[in-house]
Structure formats: C-alpha cells, structure tokens
Amino acid sequence: MTMRIALVGLGIRGTLFYNALKTRSDVKLIAGCDISPARLEAFAREAGDIPLTGDIDELLAMRPDAVLVTTPDFAHREAVEKAAAAGAHIMVEKPLATSLADAQAMERAVRQAGVSCMVAFENRWNPPFVAAKNAIDEGRLGDIVAINARLNDTIWVPTSMLSWAARSSPGWFLLSHLADMVWWLSGRSAQSVYAAGSRGKLQALGIDTWDGLQSVISCRDGLTATLTSSWILPESMATVFDCKMEIIGRDGAFYIDLTAPMATCLHKRAEGVSTLFADVHGRLQGAPVSMVHDFVDCLLAGRPVPVPLSDAVSNVALIEALHRSAESGSVVGVE
Ligand SMILES: NC(=O)c1ccc[n+]([C@@H]2O[C@H](COP(=O)([O-])OP(=O)(O)OC[C@H]3O[C@@H](n4cnc5c(N)ncnc54)[C@H](O)[C@@H]3O)[C@@H](O)[C@H]2O)c1
Structure with missing residues (x-):
C-alpha cells in the first residue's frame, strides 16, 4: 500500500519531514500548502517537486491519507480540524495549541472524525x-x-x-x-x-x-x-x-x-x-526523522500512533x- 501524504506549513519542520519521507517507496508526498507565497516559491526551488498551494481546502480536496501540520505554534487548530473533517490522519507539531480551548476543540474534532492524530514530541x-x-x-x-x-x-x-x-x-x-x-x-x-x-x-x-x-x-x-x-x-x-x-x-x-x-x-x-x-x-537520520517514519509505519500497519492525543492536551x-x-x-x- 502507498500512503498519500500532504504537508501544511512548509517552513523548517515541514521541509525536514518532506526530506525525511521523500525516499520512502511506500509514501507519495502529494502536495504542500503554505500561506506565504515567498515560502511556496522557496520550497519549490529548494526542496519539493510537488503541487503547491496557499489554500488548505484545495490541498484536502486531493484526499490525502495523512496530513503533517507544521504551522506555527498558535496556528495548528484550523489545519487539524479541517484535516480531521476530511478524514485524514494527522501528525501535528508540538505544542498541540497555545490554549486549552483550542487543544480540546482539536481533540473533539479528531475523535468525531475517527482519525489518528499524533503530536510531534520528538524526544x-x-x-x-x-x-x-x-x-x-x-x-x-x-x-x-x-x-x-x-x-x-x-x-x-x-x-x-x-x-x-x-x-x-x-x-x-x-x-x-x-x-x-x-x-x-x-x-x-x-x-x-x-x-x-x-x-x-x-x-x-x-x-x-x-x-x-x-x-x-x-x-x-x-x-x-x-x-x-x-x-x-x-x-x-x-x-x-x-x-x-x-x-x-x-x-x-x-x-x-x-x-x-x-x-x-x-x-x-x-x-x-x-x-x-x-x-x-x-538518507536523513535522527530523532525527528525516526518519529515521522514511526507515524507512517503505524498507520500502514493499522497500529495506534505512539503519542496519545490526550498526552498533548x-x-x-x-x-x-x-x-x-x-x-x-x-x-x-x-x-
Ligand atoms: N518537535 C520539535 O522539536 C520542533 C522543533 C522546531 C519547531 N517545532 C514546531 O514546529 C512548528 C513549525 O515550526 P517551524 O520552525 O517549521 O516554523 P517556520 O516558521 O519555519 O514554518 C512555519 C510555516 O507555516 C506557514 N504557515 C503559517 N500559518 C499557516 C497556515 N495557516 N497554513 C499554512 N501554512 C502556514 C508559515 O508561512 C511558515 O512557512 C511549530 O509549532 C514549532 O514549535 C517543533
């Protein structure tokens, strides 16, 4: 099986995860999204030969199996809620949110959608x-x-x-x-x-x-x-x-x-x-790389993701x- 993965937030972490996964034969990186046109241009030049957009709805319309959310700390909620509603599994950067109200809303959205969501506590x-x-x-x-x-x-x-x-x-x-x-x-x-x-x-x-x-x-x-x-x-x-x-x-x-x-x-x-x-x-190696590979391996094998969402809330x-x-x-x- 090939897992179709999309990226939201193409800064330092998004680029790292793109580079970590691009060598996997069981992963297809289908698209990336960033609200910064300059960042989209830089990503296309330096890293990824994938369709890029500034619109998360356009990205989710491509029906990814999983989405990696690497937007800034305060900007995880919209992407997580939308990805969950689209039926995609999620890996989202730490901290899950910068308010408990946001974190709880994200947890509800994930539970309602029945998708997996792992927070990137790479240590x-x-x-x-x-x-x-x-x-x-x-x-x-x-x-x-x-x-x-x-x-x-x-x-x-x-x-x-x-x-x-x-x-x-x-x-x-x-x-x-x-x-x-x-x-x-x-x-x-x-x-x-x-x-x-x-x-x-x-x-x-x-x-x-x-x-x-x-x-x-x-x-x-x-x-x-x-x-x-x-x-x-x-x-x-x-x-x-x-x-x-x-x-x-x-x-x-x-x-x-x-x-x-x-x-x-x-x-x-x-x-x-x-x-x-x-x-x-x-081939990239190191803690964040092992983490994103484990996330994908668990989804492919149908195992629970290794960081329970409740820990992050x-x-x-x-x-x-x-x-x-x-x-x-x-x-x-x-x-
Ligand atoms: N796990 C770790 O050890 C670790 C290390 C560094 C950063 N982080 C976390 O990763 C996240 C991203 O950090 P970074 O260093 O990559 O930041 P960054 O600023 O390099 O990248 C964030 C990108 O998200 C884009 N963005 C902002 N709002 C967006 C939105 N609504 N939709 C789409 N794109 C949007 C920005 O334009 C930017 O390109 C943060 O939450 C940070 O705390 C985790």
Whole structure:
C-alpha cells in the first residue's frame, strides 16, 4: 500500500519531514500548502517537486491519507480540524495549541472524525531520553521523586529563526518538551504549578513575549519537577540549544547532558555542529526523522500512533497553567 501524504506549513519542520519521507517507496508526498507565497516559491526551488498551494481546502480536496501540520505554534487548530473533517490522519507539531480551548476543540474534532492524530514530541525518539525511560521501566531508579531540567535556546531562535516568536513563548516552544518528558518518563500527571519569569530583552527588540520561564510543578504521588526554559542565551553558545535533565529516584538517578555538542568544527573559530538529525549517505537520520517514519509505519500497519492525543492536551493544560502562574504570581491548579 502507498500512503498519500500532504504537508501544511512548509517552513523548517515541514521541509525536514518532506526530506525525511521523500525516499520512502511506500509514501507519495502529494502536495504542500503554505500561506506565504515567498515560502511556496522557496520550497519549490529548494526542496519539493510537488503541487503547491496557499489554500488548505484545495490541498484536502486531493484526499490525502495523512496530513503533517507544521504551522506555527498558535496556528495548528484550523489545519487539524479541517484535516480531521476530511478524514485524514494527522501528525501535528508540538505544542498541540497555545490554549486549552483550542487543544480540546482539536481533540473533539479528531475523535468525531475517527482519525489518528499524533503530536510531534520528538524526544520520545531521542536516544538519551529513551535510555532514561528504559532505566526507569527496568526499575533501576526506583520510585521517581524529582526531575530537574532546563532547555534553552540562543536569542537567534526568537529573533531570526522564528518570525512568530511574539505569539509563542519559551513555555510553549521549549518547556512543553520538558513537560512531555516528565509525563512520559514518570507517568505522573501535573496537579499544580508555580512559575515565575522575566521579560524585557525581547520586548526591547519589539518581540513581546517572555525571555524565560521557571517553574515548580507538583505531580501525583510525590513527584516534583523543576523545569526552566530561556530563549535569550548568547549566540556564542556551542549550539543553538542546550538541555540538561536529572531524574532522581529513591534507588538511583539518571543524568542527561546535551549542553556540549557531540561534534565541533574548528575552522576560523570553534563551532558546535548540531547532530539532532543529519543526512547519512543520502538518507536523513535522527530523532525527528525516526518519529515521522514511526507515524507512517503505524498507520500502514493499522497500529495506534505512539503519542496519545490526550498526552498533548494535558501538556497544553499544564503550560497554560504555568503561564497563568507566572502572570499572577500564584500557584495554579492544572486541569
Ligand atoms: N518537535 C520539535 O522539536 C520542533 C522543533 C522546531 C519547531 N517545532 C514546531 O514546529 C512548528 C513549525 O515550526 P517551524 O520552525 O517549521 O516554523 P517556520 O516558521 O519555519 O514554518 C512555519 C510555516 O507555516 C506557514 N504557515 C503559517 N500559518 C499557516 C497556515 N495557516 N497554513 C499554512 N501554512 C502556514 C508559515 O508561512 C511558515 O512557512 C511549530 O509549532 C514549532 O514549535 C517543533
């Protein structure tokens, strides 16, 4: 069987998934959609020899089996609802939405349509986190009592990489990954959150959002997570992101340190090289690539997609509560 897949949002992630799937003989990439005419032109030139449109209805009229939604954080809802109504399975980028109301509406649309919908929490395919999950599931750490983690970006991300950072935040863009890891690794849902944050650096540059957010999250059965994300780090950082996590159990601990690049290129100056994904002899490899292949493999085999949609809705509920806490200065319960 050949799976006919369409892409909505042809920026960085849409292009990555296009390149990841284009070598598969059981996938036909049938069309792409983007609201930016300049982006459509650039995609046609640099990446894809597929029909392109600025109109999602035109794309869905081609009856794709599945749609990959890689629009900005705040712009997932319309594409997910329309794809579901058209009977297409969906992979949508994280965070599912930037409001719980949107996330719940999307969940309803998916349930009513009876399609599969997977949210792209790619760290579930990232080897250091998978190793942590295995150690926990094998009981080597015992009862998990604390998870402390940070995931930061350089200021290049909100100022140059993303044109829409003002409509997102380090909470939605970065900390949602850490919150997903807390849930996936421990199986303990969040009950309440206290958060604080800082603003000013990006505002001075005309980007009205948080510079950074710090949070203490109380989860069920005595687990506390302290999670923090900032996206104003200097561009002199070794790579565009850094991440550290310590998972503390009653019988052991697990440390993940992604702050030092796995590869450094020394030319005029030392530059860290991202190895999150790479072209290996003509085929892309890495966590996001394994993720999109798994999504397709599950659909082809008739298996459930590996990230339940309810996980992503709970993730939105937590991150929304975290922002409310940072704004109010109070502890906020998580729905
Ligand atoms: N899983 C990860 O680790 C990871 C990493 C980076 C980004 N992301 C997520 O992926 C999503 C996309 O990020 P990106 O870096 O590719 O952004 P991007 O800005 O490079 O691409 C988004 C594209 O969507 C287009 N677009 C906007 N609204 C649209 C609409 N209504 N219909 C069709 N196209 C529309 C824009 O013109 C743009 O080309 C975001 O939600 C982001 O948080 C996830």
